[in-house]
Amino acid sequence: MAAAAGVSLLAGAQGKVAVQRTVYVVATDSAGAHVTDLAPTDLKVQDGGRERAILRVEPSRSRLKVAFVIDELLSADVSIRIAAFQSIQRIAASGNVALFLVGRRNEKLVDYNTSDMLVFRDAINGFPIRPQYPGNLVESLFEIIKEQHALEGRRVVVVLAPEIPQQSSVTANGVLDQLRDNGVALYAVTITVSSRGGTLVESPATRLEGGDLTSEMERERVLNDGPKQTGGLHLSLLGPEGFGAALDRVTGELLHQYAVTYVIPAGVKSDGRVKIEATRKGLTVRGPNLMPKV
Numbered sequence: 001m002a003a004a005a006g007v008s009l010l011a012g013a014q015g016k017v018a019v020q021r022t023v024y025v026v027a028t029d030s031a032g033a034h035v036t037d038l039a040p041t042d043l044k045v046q047d048g049g050r051e052r053a054i055l056r057v058e059p060s061r062s063r064l065k066v067a068f069v070i071d072e073l074l075s076a077d078v079s080i081r082i083a084a085f086q087s088i089q090r091i092a093a094s095g096n097v098a099l100f101l102v103g104r105r106n107e108k109l110v111d112y113n114t115s116d117m118l119v120f121r122d123a124i125n126g127f128p129i130r131p132q133y134p135g136n137l138v139e140s141l142f143e144i145i146k147e148q149h150a151l152e153g154r155r156v157v158v159v160l161a162p163e164i165p166q167q168s169s170v171t172a173n174g175v176l177d178q179l180r181d182n183g184v185a186l187y188a189v190t191i192t193v194s195s196r197g198g199t200l201v202e203s204p205a206t207r208l209e210g211g212d213l214t215s216e217m218e219r220e221r222v223l224n225d226g227p228k229q230t231g232g233l234h235l236s237l238l239g240p241e242g243f244g245a246a247l248d249r250v251t252g253e254l255l256h257q258y259a260v261t262y263v264i265p266a267g268v269k270s271d272g273r274v275k276i277e278a279t280r281k282g283l284t285v286r287g288p289n290l291m292p293k294v
Contacts, residue, residue, distance in 0.1 A: 016266040016267040017266055018263050018264060018265050018266040019263070019264040019270070019294045020055065020261060020262075020263050020264075021047070021261070021262060021263075021264060021291070021294075022259050022260065022261040023231075023259075023260050023274065023276070023287055023288055023291065024060055024062075024154055024185070024231070024257045024258065024259055024260070024287070025231065025257065025258050025260055025276055025285050025286060025287035026231075026253045026256060026257060026258070026285070026286050026287075027042075027258060027278070027283060027284065027285045028283075028284050029282055029283060029284075030282035030283075034252065034253075034256035035283065038057050038258050038283075039057055040054040040055075040056065040057045041279065041280075042057070042278060042279055042280040042283055042285075043057065043260065043276060043277065043278060043279060043285060044276070044277045044278075044279055045260065045262045045274070045275070045276050045277075046273075046274070046275040046276075046277075047262065047264055047270050047273070047274050047275075047291075048264070048268070048269070048270035048271050048272070048273060049271075049273060050268075052262040052263060052264060053262060053263050054260065054261070054262045055261045055262060055263060056259075056260075056261050057258055057259070057260050057261075058258065058259055059256075059257070059258055059259070060154060060257040060258060060259040061259070062153050062154045062259065063094070063095055063096065063152075063153040063154065064091060064094060064095025064096065064097075064153060064154050064156060064254055065095065065096050065112060065148065065151040065152070065153040065154065065155050065156065066091050066095055066096070066097045066098070066156045066157070066158060066254070067097075067098050067100060067144050067145075067147075067148060067156070067157045067158070068084065068087070068088055068091075068097055068098065068099050068100065068158050069100045069102055069140070069141065069144060069157060069158065069159040069160070069161075070084060070099075070100070070101055070102070070127075070159075070160045070161075071102055071103065071135065071137055071159070071160060071161035071162060072101055072102060072103030072104075072127075072128065072131045072132060072135060073103070073131045073135065073161070073162050073164070074160055074161065074162060074191070074240070075101060075127035075128055075131060076127065076128070076129050076130070076131065077240045079240045079241055079243060079244070080160065080240050080243050081124050081125075081127065082244070083243040083244040083246075083247050084124060084160065084243075084247070085117075085120060085121060085124050086244070086247070087158075087247040087248070087250065087251050088117075088120050089117055089120075090251045090255070091251055091254060091255075092115055092117070092120075094255065095153070095154075095254075096112040096113070096115075096153070097110070097112065097120075098110060098111055098112045099120060099123055099124075100140070100144060101127065102135060102136075102137060102140035102141075102144075103131060103132050103135040104132050104135055104136075106139075106140045106143055106144065109123040109126075110123050112151065135166060136166065136167065136168060136169060136170075137159075137161055137166060137168075137219060137222075138166075138168040138169075138170050138171075138172065138175060138218050138219050138222055139168060139169050139170045141157065141159065141175050141186075141222060142170045142174055142175050142178060144157060145157060145175065145178040145179055145182055145184050145186075146178050146182070148182055148184050149181075149182045154185075154254075154257065155182060155183055155184040155185070156184065156185045156186075156187065156232075156254060157184055157185070157186050157187070158187045158188075158189070158247075158250060159186070159187070159188050159189070159223070160189050160190075160243065161188065161189075161190050161191075161223070162190065162191050162192075163190045163191065163192050163220075163223075163236065165219070166219050168218045168219060170218070171218055172217075172218040172219075172221035172222045172225065175222045175226065176221075176222070176225060176226060176229060179226055179229060179230050180229065180230075180272070180290055180291065180292060181292055183291075183292075184230065185227075185230040185231055185232045185288075186222075186226035186227050186229075186230050186232045187227060187232040187233050187234075187250045187253075188223045188226065188227055188232070188233070188234045188235070189234075189235045189237065189243060189246045189247060189250065190223060190234070190235070190236050190237065191236075191237045191238070191239065191240060191242075191243075192236060192237065192238055228289065229288065229289055229290045230288050230290075231286050231287045231288040231289070233249070233250060233253070235249065235250070260276065260287070264294060269293070269294065270291075270293060270294045271293055272290055272291045272292055272293045272294075273289065273290060274287065274288050274289055274290065274291050275289065276288075
């Protein structure tokens with residue numbers, strides 16, 4: 001998984017500078033286990049279509065800054081509440097977490113500077129039992145990702161949401177640009193249907209009645225293209241009982257990241273396209289494919 005990228009400048013000849021860029025990746029072996037001995041010789045990095053020299057590869061020591069975003073349409077489900085709390089608890093042991101409930105408005109229930117799990121527990125217990133319709137997930141993510149610009153560390157957004165059509169006042173491109181420019185990794189755990197209480201299946205407020213289908217496409221693009229662009233994951237579930245295992249996988253990745261630092265030579269421009277490949281047999285590496293231009 002890729003999170004925020006760090007960029008520094010190295011002095012070069014004739015006043016030009018080389019760019020030192022750091023990206024975050026996840027590496028697994030043939031059995032799917034996280035590797036513990038990743039080295040520069042195990043990887044090949046291309047930036048702007050050209051192979052770049054890798055300076056170092058090391059377990060990430062940068063502190064996680066995770067925006068945990070829950071769509072209000074899922075807030076009444078007990079299994080989702082439990083899975084969310086357990087995931088937050090694991091992440092908070094080595095990072096900072098902010099909890100957001102999004103629906104008709106963007107509501108930050110717990111800020112990044114809080115480490116008291118009782119505060120998170122009380123916030124989750126206070127989720128509304130009857131969700132309000134409609135919401136605007138795309139616009140909410142745009143604002144949350146934009147806010148992360150001021151945070152130092154590995155910036156991540158984890159969103160839990162249903163897969164439904166929904167009107168949007170912000171385009172997917174706007175959200176994808178914010179992810180790229182702010183070095184944020186997006187993880188999405190979504191549910192296709194839910195029959196509990198009939199809230200998602202039967203409520204007409206979750207459907208576009210004669211609306212512009214472009215709105216549905218914007219939401220779908222964010223949840224699918226955002227993780228691909230940033231090196232995150234989109235896990236699609238058939239029922240809420242799968243959220244525990246899905247969030248275990250997300251949390252495991254966040255806690256086993258490697259920082260890969262490479263150099264773009266002085267005077268060389270990059271269009272931001274990044275490709276990270278494994279050279280060691282049986283190794284799988286996932287990282288970002290698009291970063292800011294330099």
